[in-house]
Amino acid sequence: MIGREEFDPLAPQREAAIFYGLFLRGHSADDLRRDIDVPRPLLHKWLQPRRYEEDFRDSLRQMYTYRKKVLAIFDELVLKEKFRVRVN
Numbered sequence: 221m222i223g224r225e226e227f228d229p230l231a232p233q234r235e236a237a238i239f240y241g242l243f244l245r246g247h248s249a250d251d252l253r254r255d256i257d258v259p260r261p262l263l264h265k266w267l268q269p270r271r272y273e274e275d276f277r278d279s280l281r282q283m284y285t286y287r288k289k290v291l292a293i294f295d296e297l298v299l300k301e302k303f304r305v306r307v308n
Contacts, residue, residue: 232286236293240301249298256291258284 228234239252266272266280 232289232293235290236297239290239294240297243294243298244301252294253291256287256294258287 236256239256243249243252263280263284267277271277272280
């Protein structure tokens, strides 16, 4: 896992671009969304008291926020692709 001092601010865009490339190659957008997303009930399960140490739970919260950023970027790319005019 990347430490805070090593964080790459463009990492979510890069990861979303990888998933977008899979979308362009024919993978279902819904399947890719499920691969990217972390469902809120799962996060709540992970954050239950005494299940994990507080430092690890902080990391889980950061990961959840990161995954949501990747998902939002991916959704924006897919939406733009739907409205892109194709020139033949």
